[in-house]
Amino acid sequence: MTEKTEKTPARRAKPRGTYHHGDLRRAVLDAATALIRERGSEAFTLREAARLVGVDHAAVYRHFEDKRALLAVVAEEGFVAIAGRIRDEMAGLPETSVLERLKALASAYVGFALDNPAHFRVMLGPRLNEDGRFPSLESAIEGAVTLLLDEVRRGRRLGLLRDARTRDMAMTVWTAAHGYASLALLGRIKHGDSVRAAAYLEVVVAPVLAGLQR
Amino acid sequence: MTEKTEKTPARRAKPRGTYHHGDLRRAVLDAATALIRERGSEAFTLREAARLVGVDHAAVYRHFEDKRALLAVVAEEGFVAIAGRIRDEMAGLPETSVLERLKALASAYVGFALDNPAHFRVMLGPRLNEDGRFPSLESAIEGAVTLLLDEVRRGRRLGLLRDARTRDMAMTVWTAAHGYASLALLGRIKHGDSVRAAAYLEVVVAPVLAGLQR
DNA sequence: ACCTGAACACCGTTCAAGT
DNA sequence: ACCTGAACACCGTTCAAGT
Numbered sequence: 001m002t003e004k005t006e007k008t009p010a011r012r013a014k015p016r017g018t019y020h021h022g023d024l025r026r027a028v029l030d031a032a033t034a035l036i037r038e039r040g041s042e043a044f045t046l047r048e049a050a051r052l053v054g055v056d057h058a059a060v061y062r063h064f065e066d067k068r069a070l071l072a073v074v075a076e077e078g079f080v081a082i083a084g085r086i087r088d089e090m091a092g093l094p095e096t097s098v099l100e101r102l103k104a105l106a107s108a109y110v111g112f113a114l115d116n117p118a119h120f121r122v123m124l125g126p127r128l129n130e131d132g133r134f135p136s137l138e139s140a141i142e143g144a145v146t147l148l149l150d151e152v153r154r155g156r157r158l159g160l161l162r163d164a165r166t167r168d169m170a171m172t173v174w175t176a177a178h179g180y181a182s183l184a185l186l187g188r189i190k191h192g193d194s195v196r197a198a199a200y201l202e203v204v205v206a207p208v209l210a211g212l213q214r
Numbered sequence: 215m216t217e218k219t220e221k222t223p224a225r226r227a228k229p230r231g232t233y234h235h236g237d238l239r240r241a242v243l244d245a246a247t248a249l250i251r252e253r254g255s256e257a258f259t260l261r262e263a264a265r266l267v268g269v270d271h272a273a274v275y276r277h278f279e280d281k282r283a284l285l286a287v288v289a290e291e292g293f294v295a296i297a298g299r300i301r302d303e304m305a306g307l308p309e310t311s312v313l314e315r316l317k318a319l320a321s322a323y324v325g326f327a328l329d330n331p332a333h334f335r336v337m338l339g340p341r342l343n344e345d346g347r348f349p350s351l352e353s354a355i356e357g358a359v360t361l362l363l364d365e366v367r368r369g370r371r372l373g374l375l376r377d378a379r380t381r382d383m384a385m386t387v388w389t390a391a392h393g394y395a396s397l398a399l400l401g402r403i404k405h406g407d408s409v410r411a412a413a414y415l416e417v418v419v420a421p422v423l424a425g426l427q428r
Numbered sequence: 429a430c431c432t433g434a435a436c437a438c439c440g441t442t443c444a445a446g447t
Numbered sequence: 448a449c450c451t452g453a454a455c456a457c458c459g460t461t462c463a464a465g466t
Binding site for chain 4 (some may be wrong): 039045046047057058061064
């Protein structure tokens with residue numbers, strides 16, 4: 001779809017019989033991410049990603065054990081991106097404004113989901129990691145969760161939050177952000193475009209933060 | 215699964231060349247639900263469901279437009295089941311104990327998800343209804359949501375809840391229950407078995423209900 | 429070391445043909 | 448009216464063979 005600037009059929013995307021030079025692994029990942037974004041997470045196909053890169057579909061198996069392994073990396077990169085976005089959105093806020101910062105965290109989480117719905121679905125749809133394969137996916141998730149735990153911990157230390165366990169309160173926040181994101185992707189947040197859906201998050205999440213306050 | 219009372223292999227399930235007598239539509243739905251439960255939602259296959267019933271796979275198309283249509287009915291029946299479970303779990307509680315009833319509602323929602331993880335995934339994974347097909351799926355969802363809205367409405371009337379919009383507070387509760395269920399299915403609720411995961415819901419959801427109180 | 433080509437055992441969907 | 452059988456255009460995965 002992308003490289004057909006001429007009437008060239010997909011089989012000429014690979015330049016005259018030579019190998020794919022450079023980082024095929026990276027190229028496949030980018031193609032996969034792009035396809036998932038355009039066609040949706042369930043329609044994604046290994047063969048189409050290979051076609052897009054201009055390589056035989058079997059070549060993908062040199063770099064990924066199977067389709068699930070590829071998707072696990074896509075998911076992992078999503079969690080890294082979410083963590084980055086959370087850091088960005090919290091960056092301007094003073095460390096003492098814990099409630100504001102938690103709101104920003106939730107907003108970053110939901111914002112990523114609304115901007116990258118299919119990618120988010122890959123991250124949280126299939127039980128990619130049910131058998132403990134993909135430890136680096138686990139680490140990426142932990143990376144994002146750590147931001148949340150740190151925030152709640154400081155909130156407790158500053159006496160801004162209830163006297164409950166840090167992990168429990170963190171789960172309450174994650175639950176709210178994740179639930180909102182999921183329901184939004186399912187079209188259950190009846191607030192038109194994603195801009196308004198992002199704004200409505202504040203309304204829905206306000207009682208949750210209120211309930212967490214001391 | 216249903217009619218294999220003996221050790222009969224799948225291909226002999228259809229009695230000697232005759233048509234499937236009775237409700238093939240219902241039989242396919244039951245087979246689909248069973249397969250989804252056993253093999254997981256993404257591994258589910260039209261052809262395998264047909265095989266299980268003992269019918270040619272093309273016969274399924276007499277009763278369902280396509281695979282998505284079949285899954286939409288499975289999803290719909292899931293929402294009907296959830297609504298029933300919610301009614302059951304709230305049945306013993308007095309109408310004035312709105313907070314208790316909301317807790318029971320959330321617990322029923324999460325309980326269904328934990329007991330039927332693959333079924334729940336079908337209900338909320340793929341964007342089955344993105345294009346407004348399947349209006350009866352929409353109705354089934356609305357049926358469950360109505361139970362929630364009624365509860366919040368009564369809570370407001372009794373002066374037990376904040377003075378906020380009914381729909382907004384209902385979304386807060388749904389968001390919490392749905393987020394908890396989703397995270398639990400993803401293995402992010404670190405509380406061993408599903409029995410303990412159900413109990414931990416109370417801990418996570420307590421601040422939310424507290425935040426909704428007047 | 430990395431990729432190709434062909435093969436295998438599956439899919440979902442369609443359609444003429446049977447009863 | 449309802450189902451079968453064969454066909455079509457796809458999949459994911461494997462493996463000998465090429466460079």
